[in-house]
Amino acid sequence: QEVIDGKLDAHFVVDIFQTGSGTSTNMNANEVIANRAIEILGGKVGSRSPVHPNDHVNMGQSSNDVIPSAIRMAALALIERELLPALEELHGTLSEKARAFDDVIKIGRTHLQDATPVRLGQEFSGYARQVALSIERISGVKRSLAELPLGGTAVGTGLNAHPEFARRVIAAMAEETQLPFVEAENHFEAQGAADALVEAGAALKTVAVSLIKIGNDIRFLASGPRCGIGELKMPAVQPGSSIMPGKVNPVIVESLIMACAHVIGADTTLTLSGQLGYFELNLMLPVMAYNLHSSIEILAASARNFSRKCVAGLEADRKRCAELVEQSLALVTPLAPVIGYDAAAEIAKESYRTGKTVRELARERKILPESELEEILDLRPMTEPGIHKKQK
Incomplete structure (x- = not known):
């Protein structure tokens, strides 16, 4: 418990970049636990008696099943307790903005060029759906992370471990953590491959x-x-600039994007590392642990920060949205089914050439009765499915 609480952190001195099985870290833990137990029992630290790091602390275990089990346990715990709550919070904030902005009509943009109108709330509903799908994707990897290789010992056979060791220990850990840990269905897969970690990284x-x-x-x-x-x-x-007074930069968004770039890079490391499982053991476990766990923590912190310090405070500039959508050449689009594609294209070209709006030119040319023109150029219906049919 003292190790879990971080009271003995100063004694964990092994670097991430070590032997590929993580044996150095495992023995570091065995020795710290053994020596603390010796100390509590009144013995001499370093004596390896009455508690031995291998014979007692490591009994029934091997680095080859303990380390991959620990990686999965930590990843699942971080996902459940940090990442999923952060993404759910962001989803809620984006959904709130989708509702608040539903009446704001703005110009759409495809290829970074003006397109037909869209509601700002519709755009934010798309963002909220992206996050909802992100939650589903992350939730989808929980099952594979919950399968623990513990009990396979050196090569997956379970040599030197009691036949019930894994089942009992994993059940106890599941109860303690309230996480759905189970024994791996196949220990040779669980120890020889690291596909569950690669899947999570993806x-x-x-x-x-x-x-x-x-x-x-x-x-x-x-x-x-x-x-x-x-x-x-x-x-x-x-303040956004050290030289330009009054400038305000989108720092929260920029920090989010940098964090996400880091996660994408970490996935590359996980992908390459997952390939380096030779026969009964992957040889990149420590670096996989580092990249997987840090990615979860960074994404969780960034999503939470983005939700609270950026999205929650966003406001729509309704006047600006209205000005831009009215100036758009794309307003000829609903005219095309009524006056024909070529005639609508000619209006668009003249609008671009003269600077007049599509609405102004349509009125000047009297291509349609005013009532019908206003109906066709009503912005709200343009953001919904449907075709304006030409009157007889």
Whole structure:
């Protein structure tokens, strides 16, 4: 318990980059536990009596089953207690903004060019769905992480371990942690391969990619304040420039994107490491542990920070959104089914050439009765499915 509480952290001195099985770390733990037990029993530290690091602390175990088990346990605990709650919080915040912005009509953008109108709330509903799917993907790896190789000892056969050792110990750990740990169905797979860790890394990478997309959209929509898109107002967190007074940068989004880039890089390490399992043992376990656990922690902290310090404080600049959507050449799109593609294209070209809006030119040309024109160029229906049919 003292080890779990971190009271003996100073005695764990082994580096991440060590033997590929993690034996150095395992023996470090065995020796710390043995010596602390000796100390409590009134013996001499370092005497290896009456508690021996191998004969007693490591009884029925091998680094080859303990280390991969510990990696999976820690990963599952971090996912359940840190990452999933952070993503659920972010999903809730994005969903709230989707509802709040549902009446804000703005210009859509495809290929970074003006497209047909969309509601700001619709865009945020897409972001919320990305996070909801991220939660599903992360939840999907819990089953494989819950399977523990413990009990396989050196090569998966269970030599020198009591036949019931793994089942009893894993059941006790599941009860203690309230996590669904079970004994691996096949110890040779669980120790010879690290596919569960690679799978988890891939899910984390996908979440990181989603968060980068969301963050990028938000910071571009908030660009400005005068010479950018400016459809969103982002909360100011800190002064943005050491030389330009009054400048405010999207620092929370930038920190999120950097964290996600780190996670994507860590996934590459996990992928390469997963390939280096020779016969009955993977030889990259410590670096896999480091990259997997740090990725979970970084994503959780970043998602929580993004939700609380950026998304929660976002506001729509309704006036700016209305100005931009009215100027868009894409407003000719609902006219095309009524006046024909070529006629609509001609209006778009003249609008671009003269600077007049599509609405102004349509009125000047009197292509349709005013009532029908207003109906066709009503922005809200343009954000919903349907085709305006030409009147007889």
